[in-house]
Amino acid sequence: MDVPPGFLQSTSYDMKGIVSGNRMAAVPLGTSLGEGELDIEGVCTGPGMTCQNCTHAVTCIPLPGGWLKVPLQQCTEGQTCNAHLKQCSTEAVPECDAETQQYRHVCEQVGIFPDAYDCRKFHLCSPPDGLPDGRPADHRTALCPRHYGYDPKTAQCSIQLQHGQCNLKPVPNCTKVGQFGVLESSPNHYYVCISRHGTLYPQIFICPHGWHFWDTFCRPEEEIKREQEARMAESLATSTTVKPAAYKLDTFFSTEKATTYAADTFLADKFDLTNYETIDDSHSNSNDEFINSFENSFDPW
Known part of the structure; x- marks a missing residue:
């Protein structure tokens, strides 16, 4: 051979x-x-x-x-x-790159987020117990079954991977602090490049339910359509339009919750990716963050 x-x-x-x-x-x-x-x-x-x-x-x-x-x-x-x-x-490939192994998602919001480097991985950020001031959301990481990637638009492991490996990183490489943009895989998510402990890396955020990241801001879908139509009309009639007020980004960092959820099993809300249902499994004592993954179950190496 x-x-x-x-x-x-x-x-x-x-x-x-x-x-x-x-x-x-x-x-x-x-x-x-x-x-x-x-x-x-x-x-x-x-x-x-x-x-x-x-x-x-x-x-x-x-x-x-x-x-x-x-x-x-x-x-x-x-x-x-x-x-x-x-x-x-x-x-x-992206999941085998050294930078991917070093990356750690930080929960700045409550919700479900794709990994910035590994297309197979996603992060569950749940409200912290007792809502103490300044405490970030509780963080759990999950890995899709082998040969499947995570789709942030639907919060499902529904993307079949070619040859079982990622082709591209979910987020572009950061080149400077303040770089930002919408995720190509989901109009609901956007990233901002920040520096933490001297290292430049992307932080992923999610817009409120029914809003998309467009033209540097999170905006309601209807508003985006109206402004797109207005801009088209402006280019034809050379008239000006008033830019709608942007949604305040400060609210994205809130970990306040209105409902108490158990932190055992997560099911994505198919209509609102900022929310999810949970099933309390009182008999499970496993702390394995990749418990639902089939990838490492049988590793002969």
Whole structure:
């Protein structure tokens, strides 16, 4: 087997007996699988090379009842697994970039927010217990199931990822303090580049329900449509229009809540992304922030 660039070495495997076996959908008994194993965690979506994680690549081989996942190799230092390029590469996908690993979302508002760097991740910011002055909202992080990205417009893990990895970061790279803009994936969310402890990074905010970020401000959807029509008329008639008052951004930093929610299980409100329902699971004692993710459930590395 030819060794793709960036890999340490190839791994051999024996395919004899795949069809004649008598357990687990024609998977053979004994040692004929070599170093391979059934892909029970759903890493494989097609034949050939794919990424088990940011550092390990595998080869996917179709079986009559699923996939055989054979370890290919670990990427060398300075490289990460890039399924889009089908090799280890110094060109990292967004979720494997070193900057992504260092980023931490800060809850400045109550609501549900996409991660600024990892398209598969999102953040749940709930009202703090007792509403103490100056305390930020309580923060929980969640990761979408493997092969899916988070859609901030619907607050659902509904975006199917090409090759199981992100193509772009949800937020553009910050180049200066004060840089801002609307998220391409959601007109309800916008980002502002700020400096914290000497590091420049984006902070994501959400507009009030029924409002979109447009022309540097959060505005009601109806107002945006009216102003767009007015600007079009202005360009035709060379007349001036009065700019509507902007929504005060100070209210976005409030963590005040009108209703008490349990902090156990979150369900997005499909009509209002600033709100969500919760289900109190009194029997759950797990503090795993990625408890709903399938990605790390079966990691042979």
